[in-house]
Ligand SMILES: [Fe+2]
């Protein structure tokens with residue numbers, strides 16, 4: 001169990017009133033929805049095993065391999081909710097406004113895995129046995145992001161909720177299946193409200209201690225990775241997801257880093273001390289580097305896809 005430091009306690013008490021206000025705003029904008037209404041039950045039939053139905057085979061899935069990989073990675077990330085709940089709860093608090101948010105957030109997140117798994121099973125979209133084994137393997141490692149204190153949680157969650165929103169949204173859009181797209185759009189709306197909660201907390205934190213927040217934000221975005229390394233086959237799936245354009249460096253730069261930093265008006269902050277100035281410079285350098293790497297990636301991908309389509313010679 002993490003022992004809260006004086007610094008962590010100071011931030012928790014300083015931001016608690018804002019957390020409460022943001023939680024109330026969240027409850028006013030969140031719309032109730034029901035996972036069972038988004039699952040195409042009429043497509044479903046028994047599987048092999050105790051019910052003696054038909055085993056899964058790849059030709060039953062209407063989705064491309066990249067979309068299947070994206071759904072699996074998105075679902076395993078949602079499945080890891082107990083790990084996130086623990087990390088956030090132990091770095092913030094299970095009491096007061098922090099606890100109220102933690103429990104509301106957890107209850108909302110729990111819908112996501114239930115709904116996606118229902119869809120994947122009913123539509124026979126992915127191998128259900130491989131999926132279950134991957135879930136066991138992933139959760140069995142107990143992997144959680146390593147976050148020191150409340151500011152790290154807030155910064156990480158702001159980036160991750162936005163990345164998750166974009167990833168669900170793009171997966172739905174590229175799926176070619178309106179049922180899948182409707183479900184993932186619905187989930188992406190939840191992720192958006194979660195992102196707003198953490199982003200606005202970050203904004204409030206910037207008002208009371210911009211230098212420390214910028215140092216944290218710098219470390220967060222430089223280390224940021226979707227937590228998939230413990231998923232079986234993650235390297236291959238992440239590559240497929242990037243090639244398909246569901247989530248790649250271009251998306252990460254254009255749809256996550258830039259909008260978040262712009263919304264926080266990081267470039268307009270005044271009165272920073274040396275540590276804050278240094279962190280802001282490093283953030284700017286990281287964003288620039290990511291943009292350049294994204295350009296190279298997009299170019300190499302276009303080249304590879306042209307070769308694959310027989311329109312170009314290998315470089
Ligand atoms: Fe989620």
Ligand SMILES: [Fe+2]
Nearest residue numbers: 161190191194
């Ligand atoms: Fe979320």
